[in-house]
Amino acid sequence: MIASGHISAIVVTSSTPLWYATRATGLVALVLLTGSMAMGLLSSVRFQRPDWPRFVTLGLHRNLSLLALAFTVVHVLTTVLDSFVAIPLQDAFIPFISSYRPIWLGLGAIALTALCVLAITGLTLWRLALAWPARPVASTAGLVVVVLVLIASGAWLRAGPLAPGWSARSGTHSSSQARAEPPPHRERR
Numbered sequence: 001m002i003a004s005g006h007i008s009a010i011v012v013t014s015s016t017p018l019w020y021a022t023r024a025t026g027l028v029a030l031v032l033l034t035g036s037m038a039m040g041l042l043s044s045v046r047f048q049r050p051d052w053p054r055f056v057t058l059g060l061h062r063n064l065s066l067l068a069l070a071f072t073v074v075h076v077l078t079t080v081l082d083s084f085v086a087i088p089l090q091d092a093f094i095p096f097i098s099s100y101r102p103i104w105l106g107l108g109a110i111a112l113t114a115l116c117v118l119a120i121t122g123l124t125l126w127r128l129a130l131a132w133p134a135r136p137v138a139s140t141a142g143l144v145v146v147v148l149v150l151i152a153s154g155a156w157l158r159a160g161p162l163a164p165g166w167s168a169r170s171g172t173h174s175s176s177q178a179r180a181e182p183p184p185h186r187e188r189r
Contacts, residue, residue, distance in 0.1 A: 018082040025075035026108065032068035034116040039064055041123040045130050103160070103169070117153070121146060 039061035047057070080089050087105065091098040096106035124146055132139045160166060 016082065016084070018078045019084050022075060022078040022082055025071045025078060029068055029071035029075050030116060032064055032071055034119055036061060036064035036068050037120050038123055041120070041127055045127050103166075107161075112153070121150065 039057060043054075043057050043061055046054070076089075079087055085100045087098060087100060091100075091105060096102050098105040125143070128139045128142045128146075131142075
């Protein structure tokens with residue numbers, strides 16, 4: 001932006017507590033949801049240690065689930081109340097309908113993260129492997145579903161968020177894109 005002969009840049013940041021609370025509670029909720037799901041899968045295969053009674057595993061699963069729910073509610077409320085961007089309540093629950101960065105807010109609404117998906121996929125495969133002798137057909141069907149979901153997710157990532165120009169298609173403002181794009185490669189002479 002040029003104002004009275006001086007060149008200045010507009011930096012979009014926020015120092016409001018809601019901005020920080022939204023990001024922090026979203027991350028904590030994601031970790032807690034992953035932990036809760038992992039504990040549920042471990043409980044379903046009756047995983048236990050001699051020094052770790054089953055009621056402790058079930059109690060931990062229940063408490064992680066409640067904490068995840070609480071952090072998710074706070075994350076949604078701080079997102080809606082934050083004045084950085086106007087995000088209506090329905091945008092927090094219905095993926096991909098937002099007028100502000102619909103793809104990214106949609107992904108936030110369905111919360112896909114590679115490490116969390118990897119952990120849950122591993123535990124699901126372990127559960128299917130343990131169920132194999134008793135239920136080979138159901139275990140095979142579960143394995144096919146897991147593989148198809150991973151293939152579809154990988155294809156979508158490659159065609160979507162990992163593809164060049166994705167930030168423009170997802171609704172990222174052009175001034176933010178310029179900062180996010182790497183500088184063009186120049187040959188040294």
